[in-house]
Amino acid sequence: MTGWDGRGLPPVAERRVRRAAENGVWTSLLSVPAAAGLRVAGLEPAGEVMGSMVAQLSLAGASCGVYGPGLGGLLGGPGFVATGSTGFGAYAEAVNRGYATALARLTREATGIGADGVVGIALTTAPIGGGVVEFTALGTAVRAAGPVRPGRVFTTALPGQDVAKLMVAGWMPAALVLGVAVAVRHDDWQSRQQASWGAGNTEVAGYTQLLNHTRADARARFTSHVRKTGADGAIVSSMALRMWSIEPSENHRDHVAEATVFGTAIARFAPTATATAARSLTILPLQHTQPGSTS
Amino acid sequence: MTAVENTPAGVPSDAMRRLAEMRPGQATSLFTSDLSVNEFLLVREAGFRPVGLVLGSSIYHVGFQVGRWNRNQELTTLSQAMYHARELAMTRMEAEADQLGADGIVGVRLEIEFKEFGSDLAEFIAVGTAVTAEQASDSGGRSWRNNRGLPFTSDLSGQDFWTLIQAGYAPLGMVMGTCVYHVTHQRFWQAMGNIGQNVELPQFTEALYDARELAMSRMQTEAEQLRAEGIVGVRLHSHGHRWGGHTTEFFAIGTAVRPLRADHHIPVPQLVLPLTD
Numbered sequence: 001m002t003g004w005d006g007r008g009l010p011p012v013a014e015r016r017v018r019r020a021a022e023n024g025v026w027t028s029l030l031s032v033p034a035a036a037g038l039r040v041a042g043l044e045p046a047g048e049v050m051g052s053m054v055a056q057l058s059l060a061g062a063s064c065g066v067y068g069p070g071l072g073g074l075l076g077g078p079g080f081v082a083t084g085s086t087g088f089g090a091y092a093e094a095v096n097r098g099y100a101t102a103l104a105r106l107t108r109e110a111t112g113i114g115a116d117g118v119v120g121i122a123l124t125t126a127p128i129g130g131g132v133v134e135f136t137a138l139g140t141a142v143r144a145a146g147p148v149r150p151g152r153v154f155t156t157a158l159p160g161q162d163v164a165k166l167m168v169a170g171w172m173p174a175a176l177v178l179g180v181a182v183a184v185r186h187d188d189w190q191s192r193q194q195a196s197w198g199a200g201n202t203e204v205a206g207y208t209q210l211l212n213h214t215r216a217d218a219r220a221r222f223t224s225h226v227r228k229t230g231a232d233g234a235i236v237s238s239m240a241l242r243m244w245s246i247e248p249s250e251n252h253r254d255h256v257a258e259a260t261v262f263g264t265a266i267a268r269f270a271p272t273a274t275a276t277a278a279r280s281l282t283i284l285p286l287q288h289t290q291p292g293s294t295s
Numbered sequence: 296m297t298a299v300e301n302t303p304a305g306v307p308s309d310a311m312r313r314l315a316e317m318r319p320g321q322a323t324s325l326f327t328s329d330l331s332v333n334e335f336l337l338v339r340e341a342g343f344r345p346v347g348l349v350l351g352s353s354i355y356h357v358g359f360q361v362g363r364w365n366r367n368q369e370l371t372t373l374s375q376a377m378y379h380a381r382e383l384a385m386t387r388m389e390a391e392a393d394q395l396g397a398d399g400i401v402g403v404r405l406e407i408e409f410k411e412f413g414s415d416l417a418e419f420i421a422v423g424t425a426v427t428a429e430q431a432s433d434s435g436g437r438s439w440r441n442n443r444g445l446p447f448t449s450d451l452s453g454q455d456f457w458t459l460i461q462a463g464y465a466p467l468g469m470v471m472g473t474c475v476y477h478v479t480h481q482r483f484w485q486a487m488g489n490i491g492q493n494v495e496l497p498q499f500t501e502a503l504y505d506a507r508e509l510a511m512s513r514m515q516t517e518a519e520q521l522r523a524e525g526i527v528g529v530r531l532h533s534h535g536h537r538w539g540g541h542t543t544e545f546f547a548i549g550t551a552v553r554p555l556r557a558d559h560h561i562p563v564p565q566l567v568l569p570l571t572d
Contacts, residue, residue: 116311147308148312150314152315162332162333165336166336169339174317195356195415195416196356201356201372201376202358203355203380203383204356207354207416208352211354215352219348223325223327233326233345234326234327235331236327239329244411268313280340283564283566284566287569
């Protein structure tokens, strides 16, 4: 154990990267179709790379900023949704930083072994207990087989086959992009009424507002990250939303929503004259497939 | 096939150059999409460009209704709730697409999620990818939008969408029908009489027939309103949700289509024998 200061890579990862760069032996997490697909697109596996970060995430002291029941009118009125203030901004920041750091460390390892990109990245979180969460990014680094080097490492969650299909059609995956947003809304009188047992059929306007706000925020962050990469567009791979209630004080309930959007920014490189470079071929596989499966 | 000339010997140089040239904040018409790679490429090939991911959502309090325990009947309060909440989500999604100037929405998913924090609260969400067409739908310059002037919606996958366009059909809109039905409980003596017997329970059979018929005919009515030729990709779900064993939602959903041309021939597919399981 050394007293690592959190900058760069941990010493053990540093040593592994150096060894991999020196002896040239590569490992990969690719499936057979992914490996074959990448070869068609002109990418060779360079090695398995990862990035990890353990962080403490705390919502302690977080609340909507309204104290006591029924005071929704004091701060911003009954439609009040807080994002930046009162502890939630810090939480969302920490989640963003966790993913970003894990990805940055993965990219650093890839750079260390002379790779040009990382494909099939699995970005996961695992709770360790007591509000401590590990963010992990795991993928396979690839090297371009041609004479031109991009001078940067592209990252994508897409598997090798998908990367190959995109490249053959004239699109290049550029970067794994994410957007995370957290928001809170005070349970005002109207929300409590609409959600109560005897309310009948009705939309719960307050909760809908909270969800829409949070999701819109996550999507806006996602889009702005895509724009920052300089790519032409993005393929969203997953979009999740979690909503739960908290009770910051007696007789005071709030609802909290957390939205995440993950995807890959893609850039066009082929001439746009034709819709796609390679036309697809209609085939009928002579095998039994499960009804409803689309592959 | 310009992009693949130099494979498999090397990666397309253009691709690497494009990566090297990427700068933050370049003025491009940025799009986002909810499609998989296969779907994205096929939608492009069908002559459509994704312009943005669109969604609509509503948190809905589903009211309460008790059916007479010994009668087959539709629970209209619940049917209305399922209709109204889905309508809210779909309309909001269509409004987003309309703002983007889209011609249609492909790959729509319409989902319901009951929330843990409230017993009768559910989120209804509709997500899809808004697209614009590169060409008008016919030589007369007819738009791809449907007869209500709204972007078409379709819950078909990108693969099915491609095939549909190839075959000379255009989607008009997603159509659905729902019916929440209470199936009668058996009377005591009847239940006793059936113990150990292999018999049909006609009142149950009839109930399920009735409920499905209601859902499907409502779907059909929606398609007629869109002046569709037919409905493809129909799925008939039954959801128990949280209403106990005797109350079920029958939900029919599909994509209403109109013909683009008189013949509907598609190229004969090539047969392949995959070397995998």
